[in-house]
Amino acid sequence: MSKPLVLIALAFLVSGAAGGVAMAEEGEGSLPHSGADINDIESLQRGARNFMNYCSGCHSLKYLRYNRMATDLHIPEPELAANLMFTSDKSFDTIGTSMPADAEGWFGKQPPDLSLMARARSVDYLYAFLKGFYVDKTRPWGTNNLVLPAAAMPDVLASLQGLQKPVFKNEADEHGSANMVLVGVEQMTPGALKPEEYDQFVRDTVNFLDYAAEPVKAKRQSMGVFVTLFLLVFFAFAYMLKKEYWKDVH
Numbered sequence: 001m002s003k004p005l006v007l008i009a010l011a012f013l014v015s016g017a018a019g020g021v022a023m024a025e026e027g028e029g030s031l032p033h034s035g036a037d038i039n040d041i042e043s044l045q046r047g048a049r050n051f052m053n054y055c056s057g058c059h060s061l062k063y064l065r066y067n068r069m070a071t072d073l074h075i076p077e078p079e080l081a082a083n084l085m086f087t088s089d090k091s092f093d094t095i096g097t098s099m100p101a102d103a104e105g106w107f108g109k110q111p112p113d114l115s116l117m118a119r120a121r122s123v124d125y126l127y128a129f130l131k132g133f134y135v136d137k138t139r140p141w142g143t144n145n146l147v148l149p150a151a152a153m154p155d156v157l158a159s160l161q162g163l164q165k166p167v168f169k170n171e172a173d174e175h176g177s178a179n180m181v182l183v184g185v186e187q188m189t190p191g192a193l194k195p196e197e198y199d200q201f202v203r204d205t206v207n208f209l210d211y212a213a214e215p216v217k218a219k220r221q222s223m224g225v226f227v228t229l230f231l232l233v234f235f236a237f238a239y240m241l242k243k244e245y246w247k248d249v250h
């Protein structure tokens with residue numbers, strides 16, 4: 001192979017890897033990084049527990065079966081049945097919710113299934129969403145959300161996080177008139193968890209939702225690294241062999 005061809009092949013490999021990184025970061029804008037790690041099994045186990053305790057009353061995970069979750073997250077079956085399942089469910093059932101299908105009347109919106117939410121919105125978005133509730137007396141539940149304005153979901157984690165109040169800033173619009181713009185939130189009353197503990201609680205929960213959205217994600221990523229390394233090594237051998245074959249011809 002001539003030098004330019006070698007360079008082109010290498011450029012392909014490098015741009016492929018860079019493309020993967022770029023895609024992973026795409027669409028996450030200025031949201032803070034959640035720091036969730038899908039390879040951290042203990043975090044996923046805590047996330048599963050958080051989800052079953054605080055979210056499954058309203059949200060289902062209709063593409064994930066209990067027994068698949070138990071196998072992937074190394075949760076023993078007796079523990080699964082005792083702590084993580086609705087008593088009427090079987091371990092081969094998908095994760096449902098006790099919320100009736102017509103709960104729209106209660107919330108204004110049906111709580112969505114969360115199976116694919118991490119892929120639809122990104123893990124960092126979910127992290128910001130669960131940390132973004134603030135007191136807003138004009139809303140039906142008395143709370144609103146920084147990343148989902150007029151959210152129909154109540155602040156279900158308020159007892160853990162405490163209440164947050166909105167922080168506004170005066171900003172002039174294009175006509176020069178002053179407007180109050182919401183720029184962030186700040187702690188108003190303490191919750192049962194310290195701020196770092198609450199962050200970890202949310203990190204575990206969104207990590208679990210990331211797993212639920214693609215149970216093979218951790219495997220896919222480690223396999224990707226292996227395949228890329230294999231191709232690099234294979235390329236070196238193929239190139240040496242090609243040189244050997246053609247050395248008498250040129």
Ligand code: HEC
Binds near residue numbers: 121156
């Ligand atoms: C009391 C019922 C209730 C509980 C409990 C609840 N939610 Fe929700 N959730 C809702 C409703 C209603 C919506 C629809 C909000 C909307 O679209 O305005 C929603 C929407 C969402 C969304 C979608 C946000 C978006 O951008 O569309 C996510 C993510 C979510 N919930 C996560 C959770 C998690 C995680 C938990 C557990 C910690 C949880 N919810 C607990 C009622 C609930």
